[in-house]
Amino acid sequence: MPLSKNFFEFFGLEPKLCVDADALQKRFYELSRQWHPDRFSRKSANEQAEALEATSILNDGYRTLRDPVKRAEYLLKEDGFPIGEQRSKDVPPELLEEVFELNMMLEELRSGDEDARGQLEAARGNFSKLQSDVDKQLDALFAKHDSAAAKSDSAKQVLQEIRGLLNRRRYIDNLLRDVDRALHPTTAESVEERL
Numbered sequence: 118m119p120l121s122k123n124f125f126e127f128f129g130l131e132p133k134l135c136v137d138a139d140a141l142q143k144r145f146y147e148l149s150r151q152w153h154p155d156r157f158s159r160k161s162a163n164e165q166a167e168a169l170e171a172t173s174i175l176n177d178g179y180r181t182l183r184d185p186v187k188r189a190e191y192l193l194k195e196d197g198f199p200i201g202e203q204r205s206k207d208v209p210p211e212l213l214e215e216v217f218e219l220n221m222m223l224e225e226l227r228s229g230d231e232d233a234r235g236q237l238e239a240a241r242g243n244f245s246k247l248q249s250d251v252d253k254q255l256d257a258l259f260a261k262h263d264s265a266a267a268k269s270d271s272a273k274q275v276l277q278e279i280r281g282l283l284n285r286r287r288y289i290d291n292l293l294r295d296v297d298r299a300l301h302p303t304t305a306e307s308v309e310e311r312l
Contacts, residue, residue, distance in 0.1 A: 120171055124178035124191060127171075132196075132267070134189055134259035134279075136182060145179045186286065189255065189279055198276050200283055209285050212292075215243070219292060223299050234300065241296045244289055251286045255279065 125132045128144050150156075152171035157164050181187045190200050219240055225233035258279050265272040 120167065120174060122174060123195065124174070124182055125195075127174050127178055128182065130182070132192055133263045134185070134192060135263050136188065138183060141179070141182055145175065148175050185252075185255070185259070186283065189259065189283060193276055193280055193283070196273075196276060198280050200280060200287065209288060212247075212285075212288065215240070216292065219296070223295065226299050237296050237300055241293065241300070244293050244296065248286060248289045248293065251282055251289065255282050255286070258282065 121127050128141070128148070130136065130141075130144070148171075152168050152175060154165065154168050154172060157168040160168075181191050193200060219237075222233045222236045222240060226237060258275055262272055262275040262279065265275060
């Protein structure tokens with residue numbers, strides 16, 4: 118039987134947005150033992166290749182499914198609701214003024230105005246709160262999605278709402294990254310290099 122490349126199927130999970138982290142980790146360890154390449158060292162080349170492929174799916178799937186945002190983006194993509202790239206024209210309207218102010222603060226800091234540093238710290242706090250608010254809204258929508266019948270109109274409507282919030286969250290993440298780069302240029306660069 119060919120391996121399923123769908124992470125939920127591979128882990129034997131229903132495609133839900135709320136996942137029990139402990140159960141997911143336990144399943145990861147079970148599948149890790151089952152597909153560990155050392156167990157296939159004396160098997161045929163095809164079986165060894167299958168074990169390597171399974172290990173790759175397992176690791177990618179675990180990284181995706183254990184993170185609520187990545188899990189939601191994955192489920193949306195699988196259900197035909199891709200998130201898409203963020204472009205400047207996609208700025209959420211309610212953030213336009215804050216983005217304009219942030220750009221002004223960043224420019225002031227670059228030109229040597231250290232007073233902008235305090236303003237950027239305040240902006241960072243505001244963006245962190247916005248991100249936290251979006252995460253709370255996502256948690257509520259995840260539960261709403263999981264209680265709706267799969268593939269129903271209500272589940273599709275919830276996925277549309279989730280997609281909008283994920284796009285907003287991604288935009289806020291980018292703003293936080295820009296602020297962090299300006300406030301801590303060497304730290305931000307070393308973190309990005311590790312990613």
